[in-house]
Amino acid sequence: MDTTGVVFSFPSTSDWISITDIIVTAGIGIWIGVTVQRNFAISRSVKDYFILESQEIREQYRIFLNDLFQHKSSSKNIKEWFKVMTLKISVFEDFLKCELRVNPEVLIVHNRFKQFLTETEEFNDQYGADTFKITNNIKQSVLEIHREYLCALASIVIDINKSRRQRRRKKSRK
């Protein structure tokens, strides 16, 4: 009676093809899993960063409007706040367009608000006062602009979540 055991025989060509196929398939699967997941994680963290930044901008606006309606800010402070926010929103939007191909409209609304408020006679007449007392007429217009501003910010969050990260072209080495 022959003892049966595992007899190792050298793989044939077709065996090698099958083995290679298994290794390559498994390798691709692992690579896809690692790379895609990694890219997804990076992409998600970039999106989360921009979403957080947009929330920060919204919060700064909320505080500003609160102070404005409660007559806590002077015309001078308001003027300076507008400039700081213009720079902040401008940088935020530039990076957003570059990284995620999103076309935000927050700056357009912000600039319209800035130009509107600082053009009013009330704002100019009270320029030297300790605080700016906003009138009802102006308040209504400000609320309308703020509504547009909130819509623009909400659109950004939606567009960010839908977007894909821009692939950067590698610079050719000379």
Add this chain to the structure above:
Amino acid sequence: MEKAIIELKILDYSEYTGPRYVIQGDHSGEDYYHTKLNQSFYSALKAGKKLVVDLDNTAGYLSSFLDEAFGNLVYDFTHEIVIKNIDIVSNQEPDWREMIFKKVFPDWEKRRIQKDKVRITANHQEWIRLRDGEYKSAIWIQQE
């Protein structure tokens, strides 16, 4: 051929620009026009150069400051002459440049043609205006 330029920085006038009129506060658009911009623009014109006004590095603007300062320029020199001989640099807040060229200049040109009254709230020295094809210096409007 590009004209040579004369640069004028609003920062050299004040880091903290003010409201529209002199009676409303310091460093107003009205004051800037009468103490700096009118004469600087005329000097550039005489020298055949372009005046480049730099809005950057101040603590911000009221739109009324820019409207009063640059609007008066169009009122005194005409829209056609102003846009050929001025440029505005505003890298930090590009919307100001757009506002001046697209809104302030055309609005004040309409006012000039309709001979709308311009408000003056302080005594100013003589300033230059284009009148009957010539540049003349006078106190064109009295303080109200």
